[in-house]
Amino acid sequence: MRDRADLVIIGGGVVGLSLAYHLARLGFTDVVVLEQGYLCFGASGRNGGGVRQQWSTEENIQLMKESVQMFRRLSSETGYNVWFRQGGYLFLARDAASAQGLEANVKLQNRCGVPTRLISPAEAQRVVPGLAPAGIQVCAYNPTDGVLFPFPAVWGMARAATQLGVAVETFTRVTAIEARGRQIVKVVTDRGAIATNRVVNAAGAWSVQVARLLGVELPNKPYRHEILISEPLKPFLDPMVSDLSDGTYFSQTMRGEICGGVSDPAEPSSMETRSSLRFLERMCRAMVRVVPTLANVRVMRQWAGFYDETPDGQPILGRVDEVDGFIQLHGFGGHGMMLAPIVGKLAAEWILRKADHALFQRYDLGRFKRGEVQKETFSIG
């Protein structure tokens, strides 16, 4: 392992690796990525792979538009097929408030050039064969949203970054960060130390612990989020389907499996990763309500990962007051996979001072103290 680096990235999830990949593409390769487990150990290897542009703020819509374009290129850029399939996203509204929300979002999305349409339940049945229309008021459908297979996205970015000269060290856990005054001097791992003045905290649900190594307190909280996958079926389901009434979402993978989850308002913040029967039952019930014929499909496997949640549902990006050269890139909740390409690229440009992006001031840790928060209302799961 290298014993010094210009920049050390803690966390080999999709966020840390996207940053490493984009830094390397800009010619900056004196970088070490440290991952405590195997690649895909964190949320980046446990998610549903959903990539949507249906958001409720102009900023998120524009960022996701960029990410979609980047995912379209990622397979050829990295040599790993990420199986990105633009089958659309279909949101179901069962009450007046959700219906109004969709209506407002669609207007905003259209203004931003995203071709979302409000469609009736009858029309939605043509998009989702077997959809039960009862109780659905209206749906929002954008055919250019999609799903991808998370593993090759992670591996691809890691390999491309490595080939350009970045070091990615797996099974290497950061145990301490040493500083002299405001300046970072060293990152200590269970496999040796790396001298550096700059550290990026991209540790997802573990970011709070990493920040504490430098005495920085973060407001993030980890929540278990469970997900399941069925036996493979003949391809029949184009879009990701999401029921706004209970936060259910599911789509069909390129291997034919139905894969999805449902939010659980009773889930406490914890670092629990065991699977629960409660989730299995809630999810199965939710799927049958949306597409009754799924009742005969067999569930193969379930697992859990973390949502790394912040108080306003937006990530934490940028510097901190207490220490120099300590950059935060975490708090991506249930949408870090889709944000990772564009955030990694913008962060690389910002760190190398090739461009100044307002994002890294607006979404810094200090915003919670300043009281400048704008809530994204359209987070699922």
Place this chain on the structure above:
Amino acid sequence: MGKTIVCQCEDVTQGDLEDAFEQGFRDLESLKRYTGLATGLCQGKCCIAHAARFLAALKGGDEAAADPPRTRPLLQPTPISCFAGPEELSASPASREGQK
């Protein structure tokens, strides 16, 4: 020479494991994700032991390096209908706490 099948459900051969190893996937969790091994209908019951043995050999006989991947429910593929019964029958958060 014939092929040696390691995972019958997902048609993963010994050669596939060797390729994956070459690519840098050198633990069972990663081999599982890269090759699809143990993600088919048997959920690894038929193949994990074989894969562990091949991996240990590739690593030069280091059996300890081939820790099995974490086993995930369900025990066997089960129809969604079996779990989609009336809400009253399902585990409440309280009873889930009780299971810890």
